[in-house]
Amino acid sequence: MPTSDLLPAEGRASATREAILGACERLFMQHGHEATSLRQIAREAGVNLAAAHYHFGSKEALIQAVLKRRLAALNDRRIAALDSLEREARGAPLKPSHIVDAFFGTLLRMADGPQGPEGRNVLALLERTMTDPASFVHAFISREYMPVIDRFRDALFRALPDVPREEIVWRFQFMLGATSYAIVGPHALYRAAGLGQHDTPPQRTEDDTRLLLPRLMSFLMGGLRAPLPEHSPP
Amino acid sequence: MPTSDLLPAEGRASATREAILGACERLFMQHGHEATSLRQIAREAGVNLAAAHYHFGSKEALIQAVLKRRLAALNDRRIAALDSLEREARGAPLKPSHIVDAFFGTLLRMADGPQGPEGRNVLALLERTMTDPASFVHAFISREYMPVIDRFRDALFRALPDVPREEIVWRFQFMLGATSYAIVGPHALYRAAGLGQHDTPPQRTEDDTRLLLPRLMSFLMGGLRAPLPEHSPP
DNA sequence: GTCTATATCATGATAGAC
DNA sequence: GTCTATCATGATATAGAC
Numbered sequence: 117m118p119t120s121d122l123l124p125a126e127g128r129a130s131a132t133r134e135a136i137l138g139a140c141e142r143l144f145m146q147h148g149h150e151a152t153s154l155r156q157i158a159r160e161a162g163v164n165l166a167a168a169h170y171h172f173g174s175k176e177a178l179i180q181a182v183l184k185r186r187l188a189a190l191n192d193r194r195i196a197a198l199d200s201l202e203r204e205a206r207g208a209p210l211k212p213s214h215i216v217d218a219f220f221g222t223l224l225r226m227a228d229g230p231q232g233p234e235g236r237n238v239l240a241l242l243e244r245t246m247t248d249p250a251s252f253v254h255a256f257i258s259r260e261y262m263p264v265i266d267r268f269r270d271a272l273f274r275a276l277p278d279v280p281r282e283e284i285v286w287r288f289q290f291m292l293g294a295t296s297y298a299i300v301g302p303h304a305l306y307r308a309a310g311l312g313q314h315d316t317p318p319q320r321t322e323d324d325t326r327l328l329l330p331r332l333m334s335f336l337m338g339g340l341r342a343p344l345p346e347h348s349p350p
Numbered sequence: 351m352p353t354s355d356l357l358p359a360e361g362r363a364s365a366t367r368e369a370i371l372g373a374c375e376r377l378f379m380q381h382g383h384e385a386t387s388l389r390q391i392a393r394e395a396g397v398n399l400a401a402a403h404y405h406f407g408s409k410e411a412l413i414q415a416v417l418k419r420r421l422a423a424l425n426d427r428r429i430a431a432l433d434s435l436e437r438e439a440r441g442a443p444l445k446p447s448h449i450v451d452a453f454f455g456t457l458l459r460m461a462d463g464p465q466g467p468e469g470r471n472v473l474a475l476l477e478r479t480m481t482d483p484a485s486f487v488h489a490f491i492s493r494e495y496m497p498v499i500d501r502f503r504d505a506l507f508r509a510l511p512d513v514p515r516e517e518i519v520w521r522f523q524f525m526l527g528a529t530s531y532a533i534v535g536p537h538a539l540y541r542a543a544g545l546g547q548h549d550t551p552p553q554r555t556e557d558d559t560r561l562l563l564p565r566l567m568s569f570l571m572g573g574l575r576a577p578l579p580e581h582s583p584p
Numbered sequence: 585g586t587c588t589a590t591a592t593c594a595t596g597a598t599a600g601a602c
Numbered sequence: 603g604t605c606t607a608t609c610a611t612g613a614t615a616t617a618g619a620c
Contacts, residue, residue, distance in 0.1 A: 145483075148482075148483040150382060150385050151384050153614085154613080154614065155613080155614095163587095165588095165614095166586075166615090166616085167585090167587080169614080170587095175613095175614070244483075247481065247530075247534065249380065250381075250382070258539055261539070262539055265539075283565065286536060286565050286569075287565075288536070289534075289535070290531060290566065293527040293530050294525070294527045294573070296527050296530075296531070297524060297526050297527025297528075298523065300523075302523040305488075305491060305495070305496055327581070331517065331579050332524065334576045334577060335520075335524045335573040335574075336573065337576060338573045338574070338576020339528070339570070339576070340569075340572070342569055342571060343572070345561065345564035345567070346564070366603085366604085387596085388595080388596065388597090389594080389595080389596095397604085398604060398605055398606090399596095399605090399606095400597090400598085400604075400605065401603085401605090403596085403597065403598080404603070404604080408597085
């Protein structure tokens, strides 16, 4: 099946191509890609069913194209931010908070970018991808995401030379999880539970969006700098 | 054996019923429920295709039964732990670390319970459920999970009277995410990327399991007690 | 390049014999 | 309770007309 990206031109931008990608983002975000059929995609995009196959070759390739478009933009900005930090430091170790901000802050700031509120949803889609069970999604993440994670992890190694690397690896994982749930927000479950039953505002407010990054950064840095657990003997 | 019930009976335990539930756990955990067909389930369980419908009525009901069995056990232990804490405190506010341990520690300790290493995987399944896009899963979580989360959140409100409740709500969300990713572990992506390409052990070690809870608790408490973000004016 | 029409197959669900 | 047989539907994918 790995015979797809020969003819339909990898980076080409046609109108229907973009419509399909946009429809995919909306539908995948809402129902996940497993529960989204090509028929729904074609209907939502206002194009023919066969167009998806013509432009992308298969559903798997389409999903990867959807993910790649956003993840590549995100990771380019992350790498640029880290490059900038390292350039300014001139060989000196970076501040951990700056590294964390270059990784997670860049992620959250994309939500306030030109694409507006839609950006937030795309990020939720990306984060959900991290825990997707499909093997090809897993392989995609490893290929497209891991090199970036490795660079930031190495930066943290150098910035925190006293902390065992294992601990940093784990705490980076914890930070990824906290950020993933931060993007979804605590109101999703309340919304599903029905309005008015709980004492938490069921709708995301302006403050939530504005304060999300400082809130998350406080939490992440508190966790990253927490005292190390005492090693209990085996 | 006079096991003749009129209806398939909600809490009844037949041999095939249990076989189906076990097969579901394994398959859902590996591929997610969207990508798992009733035929695969029947094959894995060694039962007939129609048995699933006879015992559970529909695929949705089956999924809910799978989730409910584990989530109910987990939440019963959580509530028991919190009850015990409050009983011993005799009205005094609880220590935040005890509340956090009663919620997240109870979750992780289930992995070392009688079901052995299988327990860990079931927990990964449960955590994945939290971000499932399917509406009936969402509704299920709201119904079965939210009351417990609310109780623990209220306990944190009382234990941290100086912290604005909004902040606690958000930090609880961050803790949920960190724990979710803790259960999956940082090696999942490395494994998919191919062995030996990175400098992190690709396999989960004994230490990882033994040290996971202290590692996570350090991180969670560091995040929970972190200085509050300064409120920037609107 | 785009769409119509269709091929091929897997899915969830059900009816009825045993 | 369990099985076989089958249904209607919807899935991905393709061949070929415009």
